[in-house]
Amino acid sequence: MPGATAGDWTASLSGLAPGVLSLVAVQEVDGVPSTPSAARAFKIRPPKLADPVVTYPTDTTVKFSGAGHDRATVQFTIDSDPSATPPPPVVVANGKWETIATNWPVGTYKLTIVQKLTDGAGGWIESLPLEFTLNKALPDVSDLKHTVEYRPTFSGKGFNGATVHVRHPNSANLAAPAKDVVGNEWSTTASAEWGPTNNREVHIKQVLNGQWSPTWCVLNVTIPPLAPELNVPSEEGLSPVFSGSGWSGAEVYINFSDDPQTYKVNVVAKVWTFQRPTPFSVNTPHKIEVHQVAQGLDSPKVDRTFTVYPVIAQPVITYPLQGSEVPRDISVTGSGGMEGATMRLWDDRFGKYLTLPQRLTNNDKWSIDLTGLAFDEHVIRAEQTIYERPFKRSEQCKFKAVVLPPEITCPNGGEKLSRTSTLSGKGMPYAQVEVWMLGDTSAPLTEAEVNSEGEWSVVVTLPVGHKTIWALQIYDNDGDPQTSRDSDRVTYQVVPKAPDIESPTTDDHAGRVLVVSGFGVSGDTVTVKVGSAHQSAPVRADRTWWVRLELDQPGGDSLLEVVSALGEFESAPATRPIVLNTYEPTIEVPAPGSWVANPVSLAGNGRQGVGAVVSWFNPDLVLTANIPVDPLNGWQAQSGPLLMAGGQWFRFRQSLTDAEKGSDWIDSERFEVEPGSSKFS
Structure with missing residues (x-):
């Protein structure tokens, strides 16, 4: 340390390696170093750890990791929860360390973390502590x-x-x-x-x-909505109702293979239904495809193939009637038939078919012949099918095959028959008919055989009066005779035979006096009627009768009616058309009692027409013909052949141009032909 003054000294050292370090001090004065001081050991701390990286390998483990000093031991101390177990100490390798704490519940942990090196003397050189707070929170799901x-x-x-x-x-x-x-x-x-x-x-x-x-x-x-359920549509009918389930409020979209249009229906109460207004073609495969839309989302599509057929109508048997009696050969008739379908009859009693299938050519009414039925109870059904679909059968029809009563067609109720007349009717071919009459049931009145056409007749002669008859018939049935019930009773009258009219004929003259004659049954009374005029006479023992009838009604076409009666019973009328000539022209000339000379002048009055004069003595002798008659001027003529002298008469009649057609004969009064004027004088 250059420039150090006497006394204390200090020096700052950096970059020292962590661990135990021995240092000596040497001072140098004027370049002369001193003797080194006594060595002194120093413990160099490893660096304070940085905040560790915390992860959660599992719900109950916490992983701590970070950087550290190689060979240092990282140690955790839990300050907040002494009951928790700190993670195990771990030695730093290659500058990295990690350790895992286990069984730490969720919570906040205050931790002290140090790294430490051994001091070689059984102690440790610890880094400054890292105060670290861990909030172990629940992770998000x-x-x-x-x-x-x-x-x-x-x-x-x-x-x-x-x-x-x-x-x-x-x-x-x-x-x-x-x-x-x-x-x-x-x-x-x-x-x-x-x-x-x-x-x-x-x-x-x-x-x-x-x-x-x-x-x-x-x-x-x-x-997204699920695919709607699509029920199997009915094959019955050409306009089936499609249905299924879906989400309430959703819209179901419907498409058909034969139709470009898309149809839409709403789901109500989890159910949707739809019936297309246009029928489907029959016996042809079709495809329906549906999906639903809800909350703007489309469901998957679902489809189904289907075929439709007309609804097979249940046939109705209208004949025989329920519980009725019928002949052994019948035509079973009914309604509810379908054109193109087949119909056959089923024996519900013995479980077999009675007829082959018959194809129907029209709707509604149908008929199947059923012949040779046993005389017994029968229970049948009508069975109808089309397009090989399951058949439909009618309700049961129960009836009994019997020999039916014969039918009396003549007489009918209230009819009048003559004493000798023909009873006739209808019956079962080859059966024997017995006719019975009220008042005598000891034996049949008469018997008759039914011919192959199913008709019978027999002639009977009965007295006049009210009669009530009935009939039954017996059929041999191969030695097992079958007898019918009695027919309905028929009440009629036996009356006299209508009289025979001999005269007048249709062409005879019928004037104001008409004589009618003929033949009848002795004892009967004959009544002749023309218009409102009538007259009666008995039939004589020789079977003849005649009646004189005076007529005053207008002439023209009329009808002559003659009946025979015995007591209250009267025959049917015998009739004959006639032409009445009741109009009477007049003869004015010659005057009654007058004397005239040949040729005799004749004159009179009449109506428009043409007249003729004949001899009174010989009506076939025509004196004058084609005499014009005028309503204003009358008629005039001269006798043709010369008349004999003495008393004479003549007859006159004329044709008419109106509905009366002709007049009656008019006889002149007597007149005298003068002697000498006749070649017969």
Whole structure:
């Protein structure tokens, strides 16, 4: 130390290596060194440690590391919690050291850390102490994730023994139950169903012994909607209702393979339904594809292939009627048929088909022949199917095949038949019909066989009166006779036979006096009627009758009616069309009792038409023909052949141009032809 003055001295040394160091002092005066002083040992401290690097290898360990002096020993002393075990001392190697403390609970630790070197004498040379405070806090949760179920599960990594809280943002309310960390992992399921969610937050911390992790970690939750459920659509009908389940409030988008349009429906109460307004083509595969959109997120798509068919109508048997009796050969008829379908009859009693399938050519009405039925009870159903779809059967139809009562077609109720008449009707071919009559049931009135056409008839002769008859029929059935019930009763009248009209014929003249004659049954009374005029006469023992009828009604086309009666019973009328000639023109010339000479002048009055004069003695002798008749001027003529002298008469009649057609014959009064004026004088 140059320039040192006498007395004490000091010197500063730097860069000394830590450890034990022996020093001697030598002073030099005028270049002459002194004898060295006695050696003195010094202990050089290692440098004070810098703050260590702290990490947490596990939940219960703390790792300290840092830089130090080679060969020095780093030692920890816990000042705040003597019960805690400090990490083991560690020797610095290559300028680095690290040590691990175990089983340190969460908390604040005040530590003194030194590094020290041995002094070679069993002691230590310690560095100045590093006062270090360790706040062992809970770490934040990590590796946060969630499932995409509608009720999500949250999970992550945490501190063993800590309790994880998953909360709604800015709220003390838990989004899921609190869960303890086990094996550094935790998971908890949401307390409620969330459903589709788009970027919804939850905040997560963990707590242990009242100490919380420092940060509310944010987990953004996105849950896309699940694919909607798509039920199997019905194949019945061309406009099926599609349905399924989905998230309430979501929109379901629907596409079909045969339709470019996209349809949209809302999910209500977790259910969606849709029916396309346009029917689908029959017996053709179609594809439906659906997905739902919720919270702006699309679900996966789901599809299904389907085929539709017309709804198979349940057929209805309309004949036979339930519980009815029918013949053994019938046509089963019904409604509810489908054009193009097949229909057949099923024996519900014996479990077999009665007919082959028959294809229907029109809708609704159908008919199937069923022949040769046994005379027995039958239970049938009609079975319909189309496009090889499961069939539908009608309700049961129960009936009995029997020999039905024959039908009486003549007489019908209230009809009148003559004494000898034909009873007729319909029945089962080759059956034997018995006709019975009220008042005598000891034996049939008559019998008849039904022909191959199903018709029967028999002639009977009965007295006049009211009659009630019925019929039954018996069918042999290969030696097992089957007898029908009685037919409905028919009440009718046996009446006299309508009389035969002999005259007048249709072409005979019918004037104001009409004589009608003919034949009938002796004892009957004949009544003749023309218009309102009528007259009766008995039929004589020789079966003849005649009636004189005086008429005063206008002439023209008319009808002659004649009936026979016996007591209250009257025959049907015998009729004949006639032309009445009741108009009477007049004869004015010659005057009654007058004397006239040949040729005789004739004159009179009449209506528009043409007249003729004939001999009174011989009507076939025409005296004058084609005589014009004028309503104003009358008619005039001269007799053609010369009349004999003496008393004479003649007859006149005329045609008419109106509906009456002609007049009656008018006889002149007697007049006298003068002698000498006739070649027959």
